[in-house]
Amino acid sequence: MANVETTSDAGIILDRRQLILGASAVGLASTFGATSAIAAPKKGGTLRMGMEGGSPSDSLDPLTYADSIPITMSLMLWNNLVEVADNGDAVGELFENWEVKPGAADWTFTIRKGITFTSGKTLDADDVIYSINMHRGETKSPAKALLADITEVKKLSANQVQIIMSKGNVDLPFNLSDYHIIVVPNGFKDFSKPDGTGAFTLDEFQPGVRATFKRKSGNYWKPNRGNFDRVELIYIGDAAARTQALVTGQVDIINRVDPKTAGLLAKNQKLKVSRTPGMGNRFAFVAHTDKDPYSNRDLMMALKHGIDRKKIVDNVYGGYASIGNDNCVGPKMKFYDPKQVKNSYDPDKAKFHFKKANTSSAIELQVSEGAFSGATDSGQIFQESLANCGIKMDLKRVSGDGYWDNVWLKVPFCAVYWGNRPTIDNQLTSIFYGGAKNPWNDTHFENAAFSKALEAARVELDQKKRQALYSECQSLVSQNAGMVNYAVQDYLDAHSTKLQGLTISGRYDMGDDRIAEKGWFA
Amino acid sequence: MRIGGRVCARPFFCSTFGIVVQGLHVENTEYFVALFTNLLHFMAKLIVNRLLLGVLTLFAVSVLIFVCTQILPGDVASAVLGQGATPEALVIFRRELGLDVPAHLRYWHWLVGALHGDLGVALTNKRVIIDEILPRMGNTLFLAAYAALIAIPLAVGLGVISAINEGKWSDRLANVVTLVAISLPEFFIAYLLIIFLAVDVELFPSLSTVFKGMPFSERVYQSTLPAFTLTLLVAAHMLRMTRSSVLSVMSTPYIEMAFLKGAPRRRVIVRHALPNAAAPIITVIALNMAYLVVGVVVIEAVFVYPGLGQLMVDAVSKRDVPVIQACGLTFATVFVLLNTLADILVILVNPRLRHKR
Numbered sequence: 001m002a003n004v005e006t007t008s009d010a011g012i013i014l015d016r017r018q019l020i021l022g023a024s025a026v027g028l029a030s031t032f033g034a035t036s037a038i039a040a041p042k043k044g045g046t047l048r049m050g051m052e053g054g055s056p057s058d059s060l061d062p063l064t065y066a067d068s069i070p071i072t073m074s075l076m077l078w079n080n081l082v083e084v085a086d087n088g089d090a091v092g093e094l095f096e097n098w099e100v101k102p103g104a105a106d107w108t109f110t111i112r113k114g115i116t117f118t119s120g121k122t123l124d125a126d127d128v129i130y131s132i133n134m135h136r137g138e139t140k141s142p143a144k145a146l147l148a149d150i151t152e153v154k155k156l157s158a159n160q161v162q163i164i165m166s167k168g169n170v171d172l173p174f175n176l177s178d179y180h181i182i183v184v185p186n187g188f189k190d191f192s193k194p195d196g197t198g199a200f201t202l203d204e205f206q207p208g209v210r211a212t213f214k215r216k217s218g219n220y221w222k223p224n225r226g227n228f229d230r231v232e233l234i235y236i237g238d239a240a241a242r243t244q245a246l247v248t249g250q251v252d253i254i255n256r257v258d259p260k261t262a263g264l265l266a267k268n269q270k271l272k273v274s275r276t277p278g279m280g281n282r283f284a285f286v287a288h289t290d291k292d293p294y295s296n297r298d299l300m301m302a303l304k305h306g307i308d309r310k311k312i313v314d315n316v317y318g319g320y321a322s323i324g325n326d327n328c329v330g331p332k333m334k335f336y337d338p339k340q341v342k343n344s345y346d347p348d349k350a351k352f353h354f355k356k357a358n359t360s361s362a363i364e365l366q367v368s369e370g371a372f373s374g375a376t377d378s379g380q381i382f383q384e385s386l387a388n389c390g391i392k393m394d395l396k397r398v399s400g401d402g403y404w405d406n407v408w409l410k411v412p413f414c415a416v417y418w419g420n421r422p423t424i425d426n427q428l429t430s431i432f433y434g435g436a437k438n439p440w441n442d443t444h445f446e447n448a449a450f451s452k453a454l455e456a457a458r459v460e461l462d463q464k465k466r467q468a469l470y471s472e473c474q475s476l477v478s479q480n481a482g483m484v485n486y487a488v489q490d491y492l493d494a495h496s497t498k499l500q501g502l503t504i505s506g507r508y509d510m511g512d513d514r515i516a517e518k519g520w521f522a
Numbered sequence: 523m524r525i526g527g528r529v530c531a532r533p534f535f536c537s538t539f540g541i542v543v544q545g546l547h548v549e550n551t552e553y554f555v556a557l558f559t560n561l562l563h564f565m566a567k568l569i570v571n572r573l574l575l576g577v578l579t580l581f582a583v584s585v586l587i588f589v590c591t592q593i594l595p596g597d598v599a600s601a602v603l604g605q606g607a608t609p610e611a612l613v614i615f616r617r618e619l620g621l622d623v624p625a626h627l628r629y630w631h632w633l634v635g636a637l638h639g640d641l642g643v644a645l646t647n648k649r650v651i652i653d654e655i656l657p658r659m660g661n662t663l664f665l666a667a668y669a670a671l672i673a674i675p676l677a678v679g680l681g682v683i684s685a686i687n688e689g690k691w692s693d694r695l696a697n698v699v700t701l702v703a704i705s706l707p708e709f710f711i712a713y714l715l716i717i718f719l720a721v722d723v724e725l726f727p728s729l730s731t732v733f734k735g736m737p738f739s740e741r742v743y744q745s746t747l748p749a750f751t752l753t754l755l756v757a758a759h760m761l762r763m764t765r766s767s768v769l770s771v772m773s774t775p776y777i778e779m780a781f782l783k784g785a786p787r788r789r790v791i792v793r794h795a796l797p798n799a800a801a802p803i804i805t806v807i808a809l810n811m812a813y814l815v816v817g818v819v820v821i822e823a824v825f826v827y828p829g830l831g832q833l834m835v836d837a838v839s840k841r842d843v844p845v846i847q848a849c850g851l852t853f854a855t856v857f858v859l860l861n862t863l864a865d866i867l868v869i870l871v872n873p874r875l876r877h878k879r
Contacts, residue, residue: 059649064602066603140618145608207647234731244729245729250727251729
């Protein structure tokens with residue numbers, strides 16, 4: 001392959017000996033290496049990141065990861081088993097490759113050889129099994145549900161692991177790419193003293209304030225990555241303070257740019273705004289469709305046709321969002337159905353359905369800035385557009401404190417946001433599958449045709465048939481579930497032009513939280 | 523109070539110690555020693571009294587905080603797991619942290635630990651609380667001291683000048699400026715200062731993230747904008763209080779006497795009125811100092827300054843009870859100490875308060 005060279009000019013770390021060792025070298029270079037068209041990364045410099053998405057209660061324990069900053073820190077110190085490439089495919093990270101038997105219930109994974117932890121221990125199957133089992137069984141890990149169908153994780157050899165499932169799932173590699181599943185040495189417990197295979201070591205950590213990292217000596221096992229000498233991550237929760245810090249040059253990159261000022265920021269010649277459309281949070285209003293009045297399908301359709309989605313996207317999110325179609329499947333997601341019937345803003349249809357619904361119950365929507373920022377404004381525009389259709393909706397603004405305890409899942413009609421998931425199966429399963437047994441089924445959705453199609457798609461290896469099944473799922477949800485998902489937010493990062501290597505990722509922002517590992521200074 | 527029938531030439535000194543001084547010659551040395559000892563004895567009694575009451579206050583504060591956090595909906599398990607809280611995860615989380623023990627037992631364990639100097643570990647990330655609080659407390663105190671150093675002399679000085687020039691344009695200007703400063707929200711003032719002094723003219727950094735090991739001069743430079751914002755906020759309050767307190771004393775007979783004697787206005791205010799007006803001024807200064815330590819969460823957020831306020835707000839939203847208790851106690855201690863200091867100073871300045879009527 002043209003890019004597997006040993007000249008120092010290309011900056012690729014492989015030497016001839018490793019090249020000769022075989023296919024894994026080629027796999028590495030094609031996955032992680034720069035193509036010959038892009039300038040090779042230069043090493044050195046200190047990357048300063050100003051980020052939102054953490055608090056003084058953060059810890060490096062993967063069972064507690066819930067927001068961007070701890071995740072970003074973990075990916076500097078450790079690696080996952082599987083990574084998501086920019087095109088959305090699952091590629092091996094610490095797993096080199098895998099084989100699956102028909103039925104998608106019996107998998108064999110091969111682990112890369114020759115990778116060491118900071119302590120010097122070589123990565124092997126025992127470490128991988130321990131790391132996976134941290135999220136199985138009696139555990140408070142949020143990744144538990146993703147691995148629930150795994151019945152056995154068996155060691156076949158020092159670098160081969162077999163995973164057997166009770167129910168087949170073609171997307172198992174995607175599930176294993178979940179950011180909670182970092183690979184630690186066998187028996188590791190003390191996360192205040194990290195020991196990982198990542199490119200950096202932890203220097204100082206003050207939760208809620210800042211963290212500093214140093215590059216490990218020697219070559220990082222991924223070519224063209226791990227280029228900075230030092231990384232400094234500063235917690236900046238206030239959007240204005242974050243923007244100012246970037247403009248005055250105190251940080252090199254920020255996340256979650258305020259959509260209202262993103263346009264102004266883009267005009268600055270020394271900065272670049274990186275926009276990932278349709279991959280961010282999904283914003284929705286959810287109603288319990290197993291009770292009155294929302295069990296009335298005509299009422300739900302009236303609400304779905306009565307919300308001016310474009311107005312919300314333009315006014316609340318500055319145009320930096322895509323219009324959602326009530327099923328939380330983003331337009332960039334694999335198996336997204338572009339031909340699905342859109343629930344667009346149509347006052348005539350809304351009036352028609354409302355008349356047919358013939359309900360006299362009051363409709364009350366509860367919103368809060370504690371649900372997501374912009375919820376109140378979106379709710380107000382919703383109320384206005386419904387009034388245009390002759391439908392009266394009461395809007396109640398509640399406190400953000402304790403929103404997830406007292407309001408979401410408990411109140412019949414309220415606001416919620418859902419994060420991006422790497423696969424459509426994951427997205428639809430977490431929100432709509434499982435009926436009453438799924439504690440997060442906030443619309444109390446139960447539909448036999450949907451469940452059947454979703455289950456069939458999990459084991460279907462033929463891509464065309466899979467697409468057909470998922471198209472059916474999307475349409476069933478969009479037309480029957482009690483969710484008004486009106487927008488899918490864009491990710492907005494901004495950075496100084498001298499920072500290179502930030503690409504539009506297949507999953508999360510900031511280069512799928514890996515910019516510290518992937519980037520370099522021009 | 524007078525001894526020897528003579529009014530002393532420096533009334534402030536006299537009224538403090540109640541003795542007569544003629545030039546450098548002290549009359550009646552034994553009486554002086556007795557009075558001084560009396561004063562010290564009184565002070566000691568006062569301090570011990572106040573400190574005991576302070577301990578009682580801290581105890582009451584800790585109980586109140588505990589009770590209030592229990593009343594709030596949710597607990598640390600649901601707050602930390604957030605949207606990811608399945609019923610099984612909640613049970614396991616609570617069991618690991620010992621939250622399945624009844625409330626009064628949990629409080630008792632915490633109290634016993636605290637009395638031994640062990641404030642425990644945070645429920646959310648298992649870090650030792652004292653290690654988290656001490657650097658943040660240092661930062662908060664540093665910023666408060668920086669702001670106080672500028673604000674107090676500025677406010678009292680300008681307040682006295684305002685009182686001297688009552689009715690003139692300088693007084694009216696001071697009035698308007700301070701009213702505007704008090705009325706504007708603090709984050710607005712902060713953003714204005716950032717725009718003018720950090721973005722348009724890059725005089726100061728907009729991020730004030732200080733950390734251990736930073737050279738002192740660098741720390742002062744980074745903390746200047748937040749200190750400046752805080753100065754504007756508290757100086758306004760102290761200035762107006764100084765001015766009104768001094769002016770209220772102006773209608774008393776001894777002031778009238780001083781004017782009739784022929785003393786110029788400036789001398790009357792500084793030498794005769796100010797010492798007697800000192801009590802409310804000292805009280806207001808103490809209150810504002812306490813605010814500088816306890817109430818600057820918004821400034822911390824805007825300037826990203828790692829102080830104690832941010833820690834407490836986050837601990838409350840995560841229901842991390844040991845951290846809330848530790849922060850609450852720290853703040854209560856600051857209040858108690860500042861109030862005690864203010865009481866002592868007031869009594870030193872005004873001996874009439876030493877004796878019961």
